[in-house]
Amino acid sequence: MALMQLTIIPMGTGSPSVGDYVADVQKALEKEGASFKLADMGTIVEGEPAALLTLAARLHELPFGRGLQRVVTQISLDDRRDKQVGLGDKTASVRRRLG
């Protein structure tokens, strides 16, 4: 299992706010039944790596549906195979170290 951070950046919107675009992504992830968490600088989704990237390709299309001509989508995929690491596991492990 891997964790993917996804940040979809709508370009040329005419406004500094991007909340509507982020809300579209959250609604789509709920509809898909994905295991995810909205964080301050992106959305974190857990799953198998190939499935996560296929999902990212679908979500990347969403801002074009609102009439935009350019979208920059950024993905960081952290995939560890010696043990299962899901949402919240890495932060819990660091907190244990900090006592």
Added chain:
Amino acid sequence: MALMQLTIIPMGTGSPSVGDYVADVQKALEKEGASFKLADMGTIVEGEPAALLTLAARLHELPFGRGLQRVVTQISLDDRRDKQVGLGDKTASVRRRLG
């Protein structure tokens, strides 16, 4: 005020685990009295942009202190000047849109 996501990647450690390096960063941020939050894919810190990047330069040195020869530090700085946006504000704004 800006939000900075900081991900410090220790290279060539010999182990898939990086928790000790992440814990070093958390301890240093607490000592500095920074306003920050540990997230699944990085640490989010709030502050003025120039001060955040100076802080990032100090934190980037930490893994070298454990004997490493290569560190990749990744920073995303989101700086909005038409209104104050701190930790948790962006996620709250999206949640309001979702009702």
Added chain:
Amino acid sequence: MALMQLTIIPMGTGSPSVGDYVADVQKALEKEGASFKLADMGTIVEGEPAALLTLAARLHELPFGRGLQRVVTQISLDDRRDKQVGLGDKTASVRRRLG
């Protein structure tokens, strides 16, 4: 058409060098017949967005084949639909502005 920057980071290798892993990616891209360019901080590939992410999923598997247990793959997908933008087009456009 979109441009994808792909950076595959092998974790826990025991050495600061990652050149062998990068070479694996280049060989695989040549075999695929992809249109790509090796740059200082990642590999840039041009193509359709969904196909690029499927390709990224295959390339992400390569370091596991060398025995690693953790791989962090980072992707930035820049997709502009009001005009065709391929490898080298954006840098040429900026150079024209600089005279």
Added chain:
Amino acid sequence: MALMQLTIIPMGTGSPSVGDYVADVQKALEKEGASFKLADMGTIVEGEPAALLTLAARLHELPFGRGLQRVVTQISLDDRRDKQVGLGDKTASVRRRLG
């Protein structure tokens, strides 16, 4: 010496094109006498890590000077201390491996 990839994303511009903002960054880097290269997905600069991040803080201000209210600046700093790695060195090393 380290390599920094810098991508300055102007938000809310009203147009999909960002070439004017990228040209501002190139002009400022030339004025500073920095050692840099414009690449397809960002600008690569070489130098000492703390100096690079201070430089990034100055460049991050440029789009605000054109009236924008939000800028997202992304930095990847690759710092290797067992040998000197400058612009072009990593790509040359991979090409040697590929014969």
